[in-house]
Amino acid sequence: MNTDVVVIGGGAAGMEAAGRIAQAGYSVSVLEKKSETGGNLVNWYQLFPDRKDSREVLGYLNNVVRNEKLKMLTSTSVKSVDRQKGVYRIKTSSGEIIDTEAIVVATGFDLFKSERKEEYGYGIYENVYSSADLEKMFRAAEVKLKNGTLPQKIGMVHCVGSRDEKSGNIYCSKLCCVTAVKQAIELREMLPASKVFCFYMDMRMGGAHYEELYLEAQEKHSVNFIRGKVSEVGEAHNGKLIVKVEDTLAGRPLRMELDMLVLMAGMEMSGGGKEISELLDLDTGDNRFFKSTDNHFGSNMSNSEGVFYAGTCIAPMSIPETISHARAAAVDVIQYLKSAK
Amino acid sequence: MNKFGYSVAQPRVIDYESNDRSLSEYLNALEPSFRRCIECGGCSATCTAAAYTSFSLRELHVLIRRGESRKIQSALKKCMLCGKCTLVCPRGVNTRNVITLARNFKVSLNNAV
Numbered sequence: 001m002n003t004d005v006v007v008i009g010g011g012a013a014g015m016e017a018a019g020r021i022a023q024a025g026y027s028v029s030v031l032e033k034k035s036e037t038g039g040n041l042v043n044w045y046q047l048f049p050d051r052k053d054s055r056e057v058l059g060y061l062n063n064v065v066r067n068e069k070l071k072m073l074t075s076t077s078v079k080s081v082d083r084q085k086g087v088y089r090i091k092t093s094s095g096e097i098i099d100t101e102a103i104v105v106a107t108g109f110d111l112f113k114s115e116r117k118e119e120y121g122y123g124i125y126e127n128v129y130s131s132a133d134l135e136k137m138f139r140a141a142e143v144k145l146k147n148g149t150l151p152q153k154i155g156m157v158h159c160v161g162s163r164d165e166k167s168g169n170i171y172c173s174k175l176c177c178v179t180a181v182k183q184a185i186e187l188r189e190m191l192p193a194s195k196v197f198c199f200y201m202d203m204r205m206g207g208a209h210y211e212e213l214y215l216e217a218q219e220k221h222s223v224n225f226i227r228g229k230v231s232e233v234g235e236a237h238n239g240k241l242i243v244k245v246e247d248t249l250a251g252r253p254l255r256m257e258l259d260m261l262v263l264m265a266g267m268e269m270s271g272g273g274k275e276i277s278e279l280l281d282l283d284t285g286d287n288r289f290f291k292s293t294d295n296h297f298g299s300n301m302s303n304s305e306g307v308f309y310a311g312t313c314i315a316p317m318s319i320p321e322t323i324s325h326a327r328a329a330a331v332d333v334i335q336y337l338k339s340a341k
Numbered sequence: 342m343n344k345f346g347y348s349v350a351q352p353r354v355i356d357y358e359s360n361d362r363s364l365s366e367y368l369n370a371l372e373p374s375f376r377r378c379i380e381c382g383g384c385s386a387t388c389t390a391a392a393y394t395s396f397s398l399r400e401l402h403v404l405i406r407r408g409e410s411r412k413i414q415s416a417l418k419k420c421m422l423c424g425k426c427t428l429v430c431p432r433g434v435n436t437r438n439v440i441t442l443a444r445n446f447k448v449s450l451n452n453a454v
């Protein structure tokens with residue numbers, strides 16, 4: 001099969017880039033490993049900062065990819081890639097051979113596996129959850145402890161697997177602070193009798209309307225913010241979780257019992273991205289994400305001719321940033337195809 | 342005791358579970374802007390009392406929130422109610438009213454006893 005462009009990854013970035021390229025009249029095939037499109041977005045309930053239902057964004061993306069020039073190949077991954085005379089020949093897991101002029105890498109991110117941060121007790125204590133687990137509970141409209149009771153005191157641990165040399169990730173995942181604030185508000189709305197505590201190192205509320213959400217969490221929802229990195233979590237006889245943290249603003253250690261702990265897992269280069277970086281010989285950075293040719297004006301460009309990046313495969317990004325970045329990738333691809341002809 | 346050079350070391354840990362945070366709750370209710378504090382220290386930086394004593398309004402906010410009542414009472418006395426802190430606070434906390442209410446809270450507690 002011949003196509004103008006192959007997009008690897010059918011998440012938000014891949015869908016947006018593919019849709020835009022198809023709209024410009026080029027043929028596109030999207031290869032998605034999983035059986036459904038949407039990537040990490042399908043695991044989320046509401047999105048910050050305006051609490052839009054993720055299904056609305058998925059609806060938008062499904063519309064974007066509805067184009068006769070666009071082929072969506074789900075449950076399909078890349079087996080091998082060769083390049084001859086400027087054409088990439090891709091063999092897929094289903095045995096298909098696709099010849100293409102250009103490739104868009106949109107392999108996204110993986111959420112940090114919270115059990116790697118063993119001292120927080122994920123997978124050990126039954127009421128320690130990850131931010132993604134909590135989204136599932138929100139979607140099911142039921143936040144309960146393992147014993148079926150409602151949590152009264154809930155802690156949110158920021159920077160799990162980010163800004164942490166011990167996890168091998170010194171970068172900031174950028175979106176977990178606002179996720180913590182959003183989830184704290186959702187918890188307070190769902191469980192009005194509960195108390196929610198965010199344990200943070202810095203509150204990084206850099207995006208549009210994030211700081212306003214933080215203020216709302218304090219003022220309207222009485223969410224408590226305690227500055228200090230949780231060093232470890234233990235379990236008391238009564239099943240309560242005990243966090244070890246310094247209240248750095250008081251300059252003293254703090255002892256607190258909690259019913260439930262939510263770990264704000266960071267974003268990492270995806271496993272699929274790693275495979276593609278080897279198959280296509282693409283440069284990656286110290287943070288293991290793909291490395292663009294220039295941080296300022298070439299963030300969609302790779303070290304290989306005809307290969308472009310879209311979305312969180314180069315760095316943590318929010319949904320609006322991902323969509324903008326994917327559109328920019330489409331512009332670069334279209335320009336490349338025009339100049340090649 | 343002093344003769345032998347012994348003393349009893351008080352635990353430094355803030356025991357959130359046994360601390361009484363009723364003042365914090367009182368302020369949250371009567372002066373909701375109290376909840377908006379982000380512990381930036383702008384108030385303490387401009388505070389005249391802080392320039393000459395160990396008083397820090399920012400720290401006072403933390404102590405109240407955590408229910409560290411032992412330290413709150415002595416700190417409250419140091420403020421001169423000049424209101425400079427209210428002028429600089431980036432979050433619009435009505436700091437002077439926080440202090441006034443906290444002082445009154447103490448009075449009502451004493452009266453209750």
Ligand code: SF4
Nearest residue numbers: 159162172173176177
């Ligand atoms: S966004 Fe916040 S929680 Fe996430 S890594 Fe950065 S500082 Fe930590």
Ligand code: SF4
Nearest residue numbers: 388420421423424426
């Ligand atoms: S009102 Fe009190 S706390 Fe505020 S600046 Fe004046 S002395 Fe300092």
Ligand code: SF4
Nearest residue numbers: 378379381382384430
């Ligand atoms: S200036 Fe305002 S926000 Fe900053 S510490 Fe003081 S009261 Fe809190």
